[in-house]
Amino acid sequence: MNYNTSMLTPRTFSALSLVLLGLSAAWIIFTRPAPGALEGPTLTLARPGFQAPDFELQTLTGETVTLASLRGKPVIINLWASWCPPCQAEMPAFQHVYEDYHDKGVVILAINLTLQDREEDARQFVLKNHLSFPVLLDSDGDVERQYSTHALPTTYFVSADGIIRERVIGGPIAEALLRAQIERLLHEIP
Amino acid sequence: MFPVIQLGPLVIQTPGLVLLLGFWAGMEFAERHAVQRNIPEGKAYNLIWVSLIAGLLGARLGYIAQYPAAFVSSPLSILALSPQMLSIPSGLLAAFLTALVIIQRKELPVWPTLDSLVSLLATMAVALGLAHLASGDAYGLPTALPWGIELWGNHRHPTQLYETILALLVLVVLWPARKNPCSEWIQPEGTRFWAFLALSAVSWIIAETFRAEGALLFGVRQSQIAAWLILGFSLWGWRKRLFSDRTEQKSL
Numbered sequence: 341m342n343y344n345t346s347m348l349t350p351r352t353f354s355a356l357s358l359v360l361l362g363l364s365a366a367w368i369i370f371t372r373p374a375p376g377a378l379e380g381p382t383l384t385l386a387r388p389g390f391q392a393p394d395f396e397l398q399t400l401t402g403e404t405v406t407l408a409s410l411r412g413k414p415v416i417i418n419l420w421a422s423w424c425p426p427c428q429a430e431m432p433a434f435q436h437v438y439e440d441y442h443d444k445g446v447v448i449l450a451i452n453l454t455l456q457d458r459e460e461d462a463r464q465f466v467l468k469n470h471l472s473f474p475v476l477l478d479s480d481g482d483v484e485r486q487y488s489t490h491a492l493p494t495t496y497f498v499s500a501d502g503i504i505r506e507r508v509i510g511g512p513i514a515e516a517l518l519r520a521q522i523e524r525l526l527h528e529i530p
Numbered sequence: 531m532f533p534v535i536q537l538g539p540l541v542i543q544t545p546g547l548v549l550l551l552g553f554w555a556g557m558e559f560a561e562r563h564a565v566q567r568n569i570p571e572g573k574a575y576n577l578i579w580v581s582l583i584a585g586l587l588g589a590r591l592g593y594i595a596q597y598p599a600a601f602v603s604s605p606l607s608i609l610a611l612s613p614q615m616l617s618i619p620s621g622l623l624a625a626f627l628t629a630l631v632i633i634q635r636k637e638l639p640v641w642p643t644l645d646s647l648v649s650l651l652a653t654m655a656v657a658l659g660l661a662h663l664a665s666g667d668a669y670g671l672p673t674a675l676p677w678g679i680e681l682w683g684n685h686r687h688p689t690q691l692y693e694t695i696l697a698l699l700v701l702v703v704l705w706p707a708r709k710n711p712c713s714e715w716i717q718p719e720g721t722r723f724w725a726f727l728a729l730s731a732v733s734w735i736i737a738e739t740f741r742a743e744g745a746l747l748f749g750v751r752q753s754q755i756a757a758w759l760i761l762g763f764s765l766w767g768w769r770k771r772l773f774s775d776r777t778e779q780k781s782l
Contacts, residue, residue: 348714348715348772350769350773353768353769353772353773354769357765357766357769360732360761360765361758361761361762361765364732364735364758364761365758367735367736367739368735368750368751368754368755368758369750371739372746372749372750372751373671373744373746373751377671378671378742378743378744378746383682383683385682385683387666387682389743390682433604436603436604440603490533490534490536490541491534491536491541506614508612508614509533509534509541509543510541510543513612514604514607514610514612514615515603515604515607516597516600516601516603516604516607516608516610516615517600517607517610517612517614517615518600519597519599519600519603519604520593520596520597520600520615521614523597523599523600524597
């Protein structure tokens with residue numbers, strides 16, 4: 341098939357290509373970021389790549405837990421409510437994983453959004469499902485706000501240096517995903 | 531930013547929805563443009579669907595290969611509908627190889643087929659920009675410019691919008707219309723494909739300039755170096771296809 345390429349010769353195409361390559365190389369060099377301009381994970385925000393917002397909550401057994409005190413350990417934060425069917429469905433997977441990885445220093449914090457739930461219902465749910473990891477009560481909704489919880493359940497995987505590596509919105513979460521993410525977090529520890 | 535749409539108990543991830551709509555529209559365009567290039571009806575659909583399925587399977591298998599121990603204790607998780615359990619490089623490789631095999635076995639014309647697939651790829655690039663806009667990913671550096679947006683605690687370059695606009699421009703420039711002023715450059719077989727790669731590389735170089743994240747190599751962004759190399763390679767391929775008729779005529 342013949343096309344009218346009379347305006348365009350191989351030589352002009354090559355010349356234009358070289359100009360384009362030269363201009364883009366110059367663009368890359370002259371617009372390069374200033375030292376330190378690119379953001380590391382220094383900002384605090386409840387999304388992957390940022391520092392996980394700190395909190396201080398009471399467990400069902402009355403102990404106080406802060407996220408900052410767990411620095412140095414991989415932490416999985418699960419936001420849940422006892423009335424939420426996917427939350428109910430995924431809790432056994434958290435328990436299995438907790439039993440397997442607790443000794444390796446992995447921490448699971450199940451934060452009950454108590455403003456949307458009832459403490460007694462949460463307690464009954466924990467007893468019925470034999471959950472042995474810490475269950476925290478977000479009684480005044482601070483964590484719910486800080487973590488901009490759009491949907492339940494939501495799970496955050498926080499590295500030993502406090503950075504959110506992954507966020508899973510909705511559920512039930514696959515047990516293999518929990519295990520794979522934990523392996524990844526453990527692998528990151530120097 | 532609208533990362534999720536909640537309809538009662540149903541949580542829809544907006545970026546996923548946008549990508550799905552982009553894929554559907556892109557597939558329609560690709561099929562239509564394939565028929566215009568004398569590829570039998572339905573062939574482009576089949577190619578895309580089978581490559582997509584192979585890509586998803588490849589992505590899941592790649593993830594399983596990365597974390598085999600995680601699946602030993604819960605083998606049913608292999609079937610879980612978790613987008614987080616996909617390895618993107620494995621998926622892309624599987625989809626690419628499958629597409630190559632189908633093109634060969636079904637004896638589809640390689641360059642017209644690749645030219646038709648540009649409609650899908652260019653539409654997906656627009657959808658990706660919109661998905662980033664919905665999720666807040668690929669966010670920009672802080673700026674004082676008036677068109678900056680408030681995001682993640684700062685007034686920032688709207689890099690997701692830059693990305694979307696540039697992808698839209700690429701889509702419009704490469705749209706196979708008769709009155710397209712660029713048609714002379716993208717008419718010969720294969721040129722639309724190479725032009726897409728070249729223009730996407732330029733878009734990438736521009737959009738990356740304003741992003742807040744990234745890794746550096748010798749003080750410049752690694753992603754821009756990769757895009758620059760792709761640009762050089764695609765310009766070479768574009769030139770080769772654009773003047774292939776003349777070379778053939780000369781040799782005759």
